[in-house]
Amino acid sequence: MGILTKHIAVLPGDGIGPEVCNEAVKVLKAISERFGHQFEFNTKLMGACAIDATGDPLPEDTLDACFDADAVLMGAIGDPKYDNNPGAKVRPEQGLLRLRKSLGLFANIRPVTAYDALLEHSPLKRDRVEGADMLIFRELTGGIYFGEKGRTEDSAYDHCTYSREEIERVAHLAFQAASARTGKLTLVDKANVLETSRLWREVVQEVAKGYEQVKVDYLFVDNAAMQLILNPKQFDVMLTENMFGDILSDEASVLAGSLGLLPSASVGERTALFEPIHGSYPQAKGKGIANPIASILSAAMLLEHFGLQQEASVVKDAVQNAIDHQILTPELNKESSYTTEQVGSYIAYCVLEGAEALPHKSNIEVGLSTII
Numbered sequence: 001m002g003i004l005t006k007h008i009a010v011l012p013g014d015g016i017g018p019e020v021c022n023e024a025v026k027v028l029k030a031i032s033e034r035f036g037h038q039f040e041f042n043t044k045l046m047g048a049c050a051i052d053a054t055g056d057p058l059p060e061d062t063l064d065a066c067f068d069a070d071a072v073l074m075g076a077i078g079d080p081k082y083d084n085n086p087g088a089k090v091r092p093e094q095g096l097l098r099l100r101k102s103l104g105l106f107a108n109i110r111p112v113t114a115y116d117a118l119l120e121h122s123p124l125k126r127d128r129v130e131g132a133d134m135l136i137f138r139e140l141t142g143g144i145y146f147g148e149k150g151r152t153e154d155s156a157y158d159h160c161t162y163s164r165e166e167i168e169r170v171a172h173l174a175f176q177a178a179s180a181r182t183g184k185l186t187l188v189d190k191a192n193v194l195e196t197s198r199l200w201r202e203v204v205q206e207v208a209k210g211y212e213q214v215k216v217d218y219l220f221v222d223n224a225a226m227q228l229i230l231n232p233k234q235f236d237v238m239l240t241e242n243m244f245g246d247i248l249s250d251e252a253s254v255l256a257g258s259l260g261l262l263p264s265a266s267v268g269e270r271t272a273l274f275e276p277i278h279g280s281y282p283q284a285k286g287k288g289i290a291n292p293i294a295s296i297l298s299a300a301m302l303l304e305h306f307g308l309q310q311e312a313s314v315v316k317d318a319v320q321n322a323i324d325h326q327i328l329t330p331e332l333n334k335e336s337s338y339t340t341e342q343v344g345s346y347i348a349y350c351v352l353e354g355a356e357a358l359p360h361k362s363n364i365e366v367g368l369s370t371i372i
């Protein structure tokens with residue numbers, strides 16, 4: 001792959017979103033410095049900050065910038081002033097859902113890796129978790145989050161609907177991923193109760209006929225939630241609908257060590273979007289304690305999307321180096337922790353110099369204070 005010029009729309013959002021997004025941009029700048037690519041960043045408002053500025057959580061100007069970009073890098077959105085006000089007519093989350101729908105981002109891919117160096121502090125038993133590595137395919141533009149909603153004084157409803165086509169398109173992507181991995185796919189649903197889940201099973205059984213090399217398992221979501229903690233190594237590719245995938249992936253982050261470690265890629269019909277799976281963690285805003293790794297690994301997924309496999313590997317190696325040397329935010333290392341900015345700088349320095357440059361203490365200190 002030669003030198004590339006790419007336009008990236010950046011939506012930092014609310015809470016810790018801008019802090020973690022900043023570190024991901026820092027790492028992308030280190031990649032462009034080392035490999036010569038031109039990344040042009042176009043930063044726009046989305047979420048509560050956009051409501052404050054314009055009244056709209058997804059202003060037209062932001063959506064246009066996303067349509068025009070080669071990729072979108074997002075932080076996180078959400079603010080307690082809306083979470084604690086059930087009657088609010090406009091909400092930050094509406095902006096995110098509208099963005100996903102407008103870009104046709106029907107597949108959200110969330111890789112989960114148990115990091116060996118973090119298992120010492122894990123609340124889970126080492127022998128259960130060691131080596132766990134899975135890919136969650138969450139359907140992202142259908143289901144209960146997008147169905148008709150309604151409210152009377154004393155009742156409320158959220159409709160869950162899925163079409164055959166919505167299931168088929170995400171299922172094909174999940175089966176392709178399973179074919180390229182260990183050849184195992186688990187469909188998670190609630191087909192004993194939900195009509196939508198029965199349609200999911202029917203469609204997935206049909207799609208499976210085209211992928212004879214893939215072994216398919218079916219699990220009810222309540223059981224899957226338990227199996228994820230009890231026996232996570234049984235999973236390779238997990239395919240599921242929108243809300244189940246949202247919930248199970250937060251749960252799966254315990255296998256990795258923190259919600260601040262899990263990245264995601266959302267792909268579909270138009271520009272792809274890359275964001276950590278976590279939210280705006282408002283309690284941490286401005287404290288420098290948010291883990292930027294989920295955001296940085298989302299940037300690595302963005303590089304893969306551009307076909308820059310080597311560059312993505314350099315970022316992942318740099319993250320691995322930070323984890324191995326315990327250059328971590330406080331939720332992962334209470335005794336001796338680093339700030340969001342230091343972790344990002346260290347990883348950016350590893351990207352620039354090569355991960356192997358850093359094991360010596362003096363280099364670590366230079367890395368922690370590198371500003372790109």
Ligand SMILES: NC(=O)C1=CN([C@@H]2O[C@H](COP(=O)(O)OP(=O)(O)OC[C@H]3O[C@@H](n4cnc5c(N)ncnc54)[C@H](O)[C@@H]3O)[C@@H](O)[C@H]2O)C=CC1
Nearest residue numbers: 076077078079083259260277278279280281282290291331
């Ligand atoms: N994609 C998005 O922008 C999302 C937005 N949200 C919004 O975020 C706001 C807060 O929601 P919560 O339920 O509190 O979820 P959250 O994901 O923001 O935080 C939950 C907990 O996870 C941990 N955590 C999250 N990110 C972390 C990081 N980078 N480093 C270290 N620890 C981290 C913290 O312990 C935190 O209390 C809400 O307004 C919600 O709607 C929630 C999820 C996704």
Ligand SMILES: CC(C)CC(=O)C(=O)O
Nearest residue numbers: 093096097145246277278
């Ligand atoms: C607004 C929510 C649907 C966001 C969320 O929790 C997620 O995408 O993980």
Ligand SMILES: [Mg+2]
Nearest residue numbers: 246247250277
């Ligand atoms: Mg979520």
